[in-house]
Amino acid sequence: MVLTQVIDFMQPTISIITPSFNQARFLPRTIESVLTQDYPNMEYILMDGGSTDGSLEIIRNYADRLSYWESKPDRGQTDAINKGFARATGKYLAWLNSDDVYKPGAISEAVDFLENHPEAAMVYGDCTFIDAQDREIGRFPAAQTDVHRLRRGYVHIPQQASFFRADLWRKVGPLDLSFYFAMDYDLWVRLAKEAPLIYQPGRVWASFRLHGDAKTIAADDRCWPEMLRVHYREGGHRLAPIVLKYQLRKLVAPVINWRRQRMFRFPARAEME
Numbered sequence: 468m469v470l471t472q473v474i475d476f477m478q479p480t481i482s483i484i485t486p487s488f489n490q491a492r493f494l495p496r497t498i499e500s501v502l503t504q505d506y507p508n509m510e511y512i513l514m515d516g517g518s519t520d521g522s523l524e525i526i527r528n529y530a531d532r533l534s535y536w537e538s539k540p541d542r543g544q545t546d547a548i549n550k551g552f553a554r555a556t557g558k559y560l561a562w563l564n565s566d567d568v569y570k571p572g573a574i575s576e577a578v579d580f581l582e583n584h585p586e587a588a589m590v591y592g593d594c595t596f597i598d599a600q601d602r603e604i605g606r607f608p609a610a611q612t613d614v615h616r617l618r619r620g621y622v623h624i625p626q627q628a629s630f631f632r633a634d635l636w637r638k639v640g641p642l643d644l645s646f647y648f649a650m651d652y653d654l655w656v657r658l659a660k661e662a663p664l665i666y667q668p669g670r671v672w673a674s675f676r677l678h679g680d681a682k683t684i685a686a687d688d689r690c691w692p693e694m695l696r697v698h699y700r701e702g703g704h705r706l707a708p709i710v711l712k713y714q715l716r717k718l719v720a721p722v723i724n725w726r727r728q729r730m731f732r733f734p735a736r737a738e739m740e
Contacts, residue, residue: 481508481510481560483501483563484512484513486548487514488565489519491525495525511533512555513533514548515536515538517538518538522538535554559631559633577592580665587662588663596675604677607625610666614659617655620713624666628671648689653693656697
């Protein structure tokens, strides 16, 4: 028993941040998916923006298993993530939104990879789409990318299934508070300029929940303009592939959003398609 405790203590700490606001419907599933991970040295920080839907009572039920939590008004999701990471002490970092979930074993696998690949800034795996009832309704199109492909709009990183180094976060962070949607894309570009982002195909580490109030459904039209802000900040020009992709995206956006709506409203039908 003592030897096991010593080995557990020697494992590097990973800090997981959950930003939350009025997500009581899904919050218990998110918290449980973190707390039931098999990784022994984990710091879990929950930053709630002053929810009024019963989230506070849920958080208090888990308070003795959280490293830190608070519930007070903030400047939004990006601010909550930044404040959580400012308190984090882990060697590795990640955030899991309050309607998403980790798959069993995800953190152990991610930390093991980062420990054995010190050249990597970040590792990310695969991610499924789930609906409000936890039914799997699709698969995120994850793929290997790098700083050059990111800047062309070739992202393919599921934020829910990504884990990165705290020392690089301290170098390139925090998240830009002016971003509502693409703060993760902005971070990926900054990290990728420092070291490789490595994809682990076939390793399903998280589930991304699609539902009527999700940002992906409700505000997708804000993502690409924010990505273009990153593009121009990095010296990109107006005829770059990412700009052309944005123009195409605007044309097909109604179809994309319609299909997403069908995915979480009619999952069985979406699977048949």
